[in-house]
């Protein structure tokens with residue numbers, strides 16, 4: 001029996017599906033790795049040789065950068081590993097764009113998992129009006145600015161007490177409870193609840209690392225270009241992006257920040273420069 | 274130029290692990306500030322935070338708890354299992370900061 005010939009759209013969907021599964025696998029691997037590192041760190045707390053979640057976060061490089069440049073020292077809880085991870089992401093983003101958010105970030109993975117659960121429950125996502133959405137995305141830069149200010153002035157990892165990623169994946173709430181965790185847990189609960197309603201709420205509106213990627217993405221050698229003359233407006237390229245970047249409306253460049261947009265890429269008749 | 278959609282993710286993961294590998298090979302991959310080979314005292318004391326207790330600080334840095342209390346200028350009856358940030362906020366120990374503990378640990382090493 002011969003297999004039915006697939007249309008181009010079907011071929012594209014099948015290929016996207018493969019990449020989506022690979023992306024899910026990658027997200028699961030990195031999230032599991034970070035949880036394993038957190039457990040190891042908590043259990044080996046006395047010997048102090050296991051890396052903490054703080055030490056494995058590339059955003060630490062951003063938080064300590066100004067202090068490092070001006071004084072030659074790191075802010076508290078930051079180590080060489082943070083700078084190495086930051087450097088790796090800088091190189092990768094400048095060369096091929098931001099694949100970190102879609103493929104590696106454990107907190108992005110968690111939000112995607114919440115979206116998956118919501119979809120399984122048959123609940124619909126909420127979408128803010130475009131003007132609100134565009135305005136609130138500036139929140140990432142505000143959060144980044146506040147963090148940089150307090151990181152420099154206090155010379156500490158100031159944001160750690162409020163960071164939903166560190167709060168959740170650091171596992172302090174499981175192994176070394178203290179009342180000081182309530183603030184971080186409260187913020188985390190609100191962010192996760194909002195992420196159930198709005199896909200990747202934290203990535204869209206608040207993530208300071210997302211703000212850094214948004215800027216770096218514009219400098220990337222590899223970007224998505226929509227060729228208007230040949231675009232068929234099938235909008236398949238919009239679907240995988242959890243933060244709602246409409247590649248189909250790119251004019252002509254689109255920057256896949258915090259997204260799974262690479263899953264759809266190249267969109268119909270699109271080019272990278 | 275059209276490139277495969279696998280390029281960006283695969284390249285990103287390769288660059289990530291490649292950079293970590295090079296850093297490990299050259300000794301640049303340092304994930305803890307606590308005492309150990311190649312870690313200086315300044316870096317070690319930087320890992321002391323308000324979420325730690327005096328007992329944890331003493332254990333982690335291998336210094337005597339009683340000496341640490343004295344070096345911090347704290348009274349002998351201080352709660353060694355209280356978080357440093359709680360001691361800082363307490364009215365009982367004016368002038369006490371997390372940095373006081375860092376300096377004390379550095380002086381005891």
Ligand code: SF4
Nearest residue numbers: 101105108203207210
């Ligand atoms: S925007 Fe932030 S939280 Fe979201 S995936 Fe990127 S780095 Fe992770």
